[in-house]
Amino acid sequence: MKRTLQDWANLAEIIGNAAIIISLVFVGLQISDNTREMRSAAAHNATVALQAWYVEVGTNEQAAQVFRKGMSDPTTLSKDEALQFLMNVHSALIAYQSVYFLGTEGTLDASLNQAMFATMGASVTTPGFKWYWRQRSNAFTPEFQDFVEQIIESDTEGGSEIYR
Numbered sequence: 001m002k003r004t005l006q007d008w009a010n011l012a013e014i015i016g017n018a019a020i021i022i023s024l025v026f027v028g029l030q031i032s033d034n035t036r037e038m039r040s041a042a043a044h045n046a047t048v049a050l051q052a053w054y055v056e057v058g059t060n061e062q063a064a065q066v067f068r069k070g071m072s073d074p075t076t077l078s079k080d081e082a083l084q085f086l087m088n089v090h091s092a093l094i095a096y097q098s099v100y101f102l103g104t105e106g107t108l109d110a111s112l113n114q115a116m117f118a119t120m121g122a123s124v125t126t127p128g129f130k131w132y133w134r135q136r137s138n139a140f141t142p143e144f145q146d147f148v149e150q151i152i153e154s155d156t157e158g159g160s161e162i163y164r
Contacts, residue, residue: 050095050099
């Protein structure tokens with residue numbers, strides 16, 4: 001059976017279309033892997049930011065004293081201490097906001113997200129956090145503001161005795 005030029009052209013077109021489909025599947029798989037890796041890196045960076053904050057407050061005696069003093073009674077802070085306390089808490093809340101959004105979009109594992117916010121629940125009932133939140137809540141997205149307000153309203157004191 002002799003093939004015509006048209007038969008060979010049709011066969012080439014079928015092979016070419018199959019190659020395009022295989023290429024698109026391969027690219028799709030690569031994009032999926034890349035997206036997973038990017039999400040993993042974003043989750044890692046968010047948790048590292050909180051870890052760095054904890055290390056700084058936990059290993060710097062002066063920062064720890066100002067933080068504890070500010071959490072228990074912010075009215076006793078000097079102007080410089082009040083600024084330091086405000087910036088310190090703000091730094092942590094920026095990291096928590098990142099964690100919040102990574103959790104809501106599904107990038108951060110739900111149980112890890114919940115565990116991270118359990119630590120926040122220990123501080124939101126303190127006078128110092130409330131003092132901070134009155135001044136700085138508008139620096140955050142409305143969604144995160146609502147989330148923090150829900151934690152405040154839940155009135156949990158899990159671990160807040162450390163700040164007294």
